[in-house]
Amino acid sequence: MDKFDEKMMRKAISLSRISIKKGGGPFGAIIVKDGRIVASGHNMVTLKNDPTAHAEVSVIRRAAKKLNTFDLSGCTIYSSCEPCPMCLSAIYWAHIDKIYYANTKADAKDIGFDDSFIYDQLALPVEKRSIPVVQLLRNEAISAFEIWQQKPDKTKY
Amino acid sequence: MDKFDEKMMRKAISLSRISIKKGGGPFGAIIVKDGRIVASGHNMVTLKNDPTAHAEVSVIRRAAKKLNTFDLSGCTIYSSCEPCPMCLSAIYWAHIDKIYYANTKADAKDIGFDDSFIYDQLALPVEKRSIPVVQLLRNEAISAFEIWQQKPDKTKY
Numbered sequence: 001m002d003k004f005d006e007k008m009m010r011k012a013i014s015l016s017r018i019s020i021k022k023g024g025g026p027f028g029a030i031i032v033k034d035g036r037i038v039a040s041g042h043n044m045v046t047l048k049n050d051p052t053a054h055a056e057v058s059v060i061r062r063a064a065k066k067l068n069t070f071d072l073s074g075c076t077i078y079s080s081c082e083p084c085p086m087c088l089s090a091i092y093w094a095h096i097d098k099i100y101y102a103n104t105k106a107d108a109k110d111i112g113f114d115d116s117f118i119y120d121q122l123a124l125p126v127e128k129r130s131i132p133v134v135q136l137l138r139n140e141a142i143s144a145f146e147i148w149q150q151k152p153d154k155t156k157y
Numbered sequence: 158m159d160k161f162d163e164k165m166m167r168k169a170i171s172l173s174r175i176s177i178k179k180g181g182g183p184f185g186a187i188i189v190k191d192g193r194i195v196a197s198g199h200n201m202v203t204l205k206n207d208p209t210a211h212a213e214v215s216v217i218r219r220a221a222k223k224l225n226t227f228d229l230s231g232c233t234i235y236s237s238c239e240p241c242p243m244c245l246s247a248i249y250w251a252h253i254d255k256i257y258y259a260n261t262k263a264d265a266k267d268i269g270f271d272d273s274f275i276y277d278q279l280a281l282p283v284e285k286r287s288i289p290v291v292q293l294l295r296n297e298a299i300s301a302f303e304i305w306q307q308k309p310d311k312t313k314y
Contacts, residue, residue: 009294016301023312026305046312050218051227051251057209070208080298085279086246091288092275093243094208099290102298111302112313118249122242122279131248133256137166141237141259144173145268148183155180155203156269 008032008078009100015042015055016080023047026111029055029079031063031072031096038075039063055079056087060094070157072096081108084115085122093157165189165235166257172199172212173237180204183268186212186236188220188229188253195232196220212236213244217251227314229253238265241272242279250314 008030015028019042027043041059045051056079064070072094077083081103083091091099105115126133148154165187172185176199184200198216202208213236221227229251234240238260240248248256262272283290305311 005291006294010297013294013298013301016298017304020301020304020308020311025314026301028301045227045250045314049221049225049227051221051229051314052209052214052218052247054250061207061209064206064208068206070202070206072208080301082292084246084250086243086250088279089241089243089246089275090209092271092278093202093211093241096288099288101290101292102295103302104292104295107295107299107302111306114249118246119279121249122245122276131253131256133258134162135239135258135261137163137170138259138261138264140167141170141173142264144170144177144183144185144237145260145264147174147177149268151177154177157182157202157208 004035005078005100008037008076009080009102011037011040012055012078012080013102015040019043019055025054025113027055027079027081029059029077031059031075031077033063033067033072033075039066052086054084054087055081056083057090060090060096064094070094076100081105082115084108084113085118161192162235162257165194165233166237166259168194168197169212169235169237170259172197176200176212182211182270184212184236184238186216186234188216188232188234190220190224190229190232196223209243211241211244212238213240214247217247217253221251227251233257238262239272241265241270242275 025043182200
């Protein structure tokens with residue numbers, strides 16, 4: 001950790017405080033590339049009626065739009081809290097290089113957020129999870145995957 | 158599984174095929190409440206330059222907007238493929254009641270998607286994951302959580 005990383009994290013923390021004032025959850029995040037801030041974001045779940053609008057997902061969406069690519073390789077994310085499984089997975093899908101966080105998922109649990117619960121759920125076998133999961137019609141759905149595989153001009157991600 | 162569920166899944170599968178034609182990934186999903194389709198969606202990662210725009214995340218966003226709430230309790234999601242960790246977590250955050258899927262994460266892996274890899278990453282201890290994770294400034298960030306905890310008029314989700 002150096003002075004630059006601390007400065008970036010302080011910006012993310014500042015956004016987490018601003019978010020509360022705006023009526024969002026207490027989470028902020030920024031994305032940095034080549035020493036410059038590409039995008040910043042905060043939690044907007046209740047403000048936008050979007051359960052996916054966590055700080056990290058919001059800032060990933062903004063950074064990708066700004067850089068005009070779905071591939072954020074070369075970027076670093078600074079989040080005021082340890083990413084939940086949704087956000088961590090989004091970070092993987094976006095190919096972000098490195099994650100800095102401040103508060104932990106245990107801290108988030110202590111103030112009433114489900115991060116830890118969802119981490120636990122993902123680690124359980126499907127049949128033991130709290131949301132029932134049922135498979136059907138794989139024999140019909142697989143044709144789309146076959147079409148995809150044979151498509152010569154597909155964009156991979 | 159009954160005729161209604163099959164009919165809904167066939168709509169999700171149809172969307173997965175339409176998605177390929179539009180230039181998206183081979184994934185479709187719909188959300189149903191009280192026997193009616195609330196929203197439908199397909200993968201738009203490459204079309205929208207949004208790494209989070211999987212079929213399930215897209216349809217959750219649309220359904221939440223349409224129902225004007227971040228809480229999709231009472232809803233069922235039909236996805237043409239087993240949700241990746243990002244989408245599964247989004248389903249938990251949205252409080253969706255039940256998940257139907259067709260193709261498996263192994264099927265997705267076979268055609269080049271990272272679902273299985275990300276499931277494996279989440280199950281690893283932080284220090285063994287492929288993306289480096291560093292904690293800093295928790296002592297400064299925790300103040301936002303304290304403000305949140307003391308806020309009398311907060312909207313929980």
